[in-house]
Amino acid sequence: MSQRIVLHVDLDYFYAQCEENLNPAIRSKPVVVCVYSGRTEESGVVSTSNYQARSYGVKAGMPIARARKLLEKTDGIFLPMNHPYYEEISDGIMETLEPFPDAFEKAGIDEAYLDVTSRSNGDFQKAEQIAREIKQAVYAQEQITCTIGIGPNKLLAKIASDLNKPNGLVTIRPENVRPLLQNMEVGKIPGVGNKTQEKLRELNVRTVQELTTLDISVLARTFGNAMGSYLYNAARGEDDEPVQGRDQPIQISRIATLKRNTNNASEILPVLDELAHSASAKLNRRTMTCKTVSIIAILSDLSIHTKSRTLDSPTNREKIITQTSEDLTLQFLNATPSVTIRRVGVKLSSLSMQSGQTVISEFLR
DNA sequence: CCCTCGATCAC
């Protein structure tokens, strides 16, 4: 069997690039795409920014107020998210990508994995040619540049795409895995965020090379079985995850920020109802049912709390979802009356496709 | 094995 070859296609600074295309005049300026929370005129965070803005230190997740400071002496452009538009562009691109590979996996609105093993005959040279064609096709389709990482598995393809953004093309061949990973910081491994990096730091591990010195039992004890073995393999550039898309979601959630912190049900429930409405609308668009309903409460201290209830039978009815969400919220407020809530959310899980048959209880409603 | 809940990641 031939060498497996995976491509990771990453759309460059995606939301900001979409906005540049919508209004080319801003292309030469710092562009910041924002998630406004609606709490005050300016409160919210940065979703994405173009590279001009990044050169001033603007980063995703940063409060908008801070980005404004960083760009105050520039002609920086601040725009609200236009998610439906980005989705439209993304869908067009994903449709372009899908026929190329043996297997296709959309990994987010702006990234995808493509298994091109047979298309490239296991030849990295050929895979690079395919990647160049893909970049051409994506640009021709939507005038969006992308970066493509090529590797013998998903892990290395993703690491590769991170090495030369934007508008890049990087290949990691099996013989280059060792030297490349040696001095790389562990934080560059996908799935290793701040918490994991900090724990590794305590074990005197900063680079991937150093990570390879930890044995699997230590890793499993420190990070659990799944994360432990993932780290053990990742440090060696090994990853067997198949490129495999999922057709149906596992959960559907909606969250919102309240106008002000409160523990007053009359201020919270209307917002909650709207979230429940939106979540069940999506559930029904997908012709799915859920068996578990959860609420999420983010308090004034930003601590996160969840309450969930598994129903006796799956439902797709907004009424039940709303009622359950309200119940859970009142239950939470009752149990902890002194809390003040900043944000609330609704999550639907244990999803299944709606089957054709109607149960008696449904029939009688 | 199921349920609930918190934690983590990363968008």
Next chain:
DNA sequence: CCTCATATCGAGGG
């Protein structure tokens, strides 16, 4: 000053 959405894991209880 602090968004939104998704997936996964593990602990703890039953």
